[in-house]
């Protein structure tokens with residue numbers, strides 16, 4: 509039966525600075541690089557040899573995947589990049605400090621923006637420093653100016669259905685190196701997490717999440733490979 513590993517990128521510079529990042533292309537810190545390599549060692553220890561790695565177009569995810577494959581001795585695994593695996597777009601919060609934003613708007617409001625299912629942050633103003641409209645990575649695409657987890661799932665799911673699910677259904681093992689919220693979207697989809705329960709799902713940086721799937725791509729088992737840095741997982745969905 510197919511196996512899937514979800515790997516959130518290692519600590520980024522803006523994770524360290526506690527800033528809303530979204531689509532801004534910040535790199536890994538040295539700690540983030542070490543997390544990525546450690547993730548690769550754990551993947552090798554688990555005997556996991558993906559047939560393909562999917563990742564986003566953002567450096568922190570791409571480098572995490574590459575470092576993990578390298579340290580797992582799996583440099584030859586083919587890599588497929590797509591912006592639909594990007595982090596959720598943080599709209600007008602992009603670049604702001606999370607703690608300062610909580611002081612200004614209240615911790616409850618910031619939690620709603622960060623963890624609610626369908627409340628997006630305010631939109632990004634066009635033409636500013638973080639407007640990605642002219643970025644060649646998104647040429648010809650209609651891109652958002654903010655995203656909730658719901659609208660993130662709305663662009664992750666068609667990609668999952670068209671490109672990732674068929675590989676798993678064909679019996680291939682798949683690694684996805686991506687982001688906290690694009691991976692929360694995939695967890696919501698696979699585990700059928702109710703809208704009001706996804707608030708409790710956190711995915712740690714650089715800790716591979718192994719999910720065993722049945723032929724219908726229903727999870728039959730799931731575990732973080734670094735048990736010391738694990739977070740609670742949703743219940744396995746009923747058949």
Ligand SMILES: O=C(O)[C@H](O)COP(=O)(O)O
Nearest residue numbers: 527528529530595622688
């Ligand atoms: O984009 C970001 O700021 C983080 O990578 C994820 O942010 P979150 O923990 O606020 O969802």
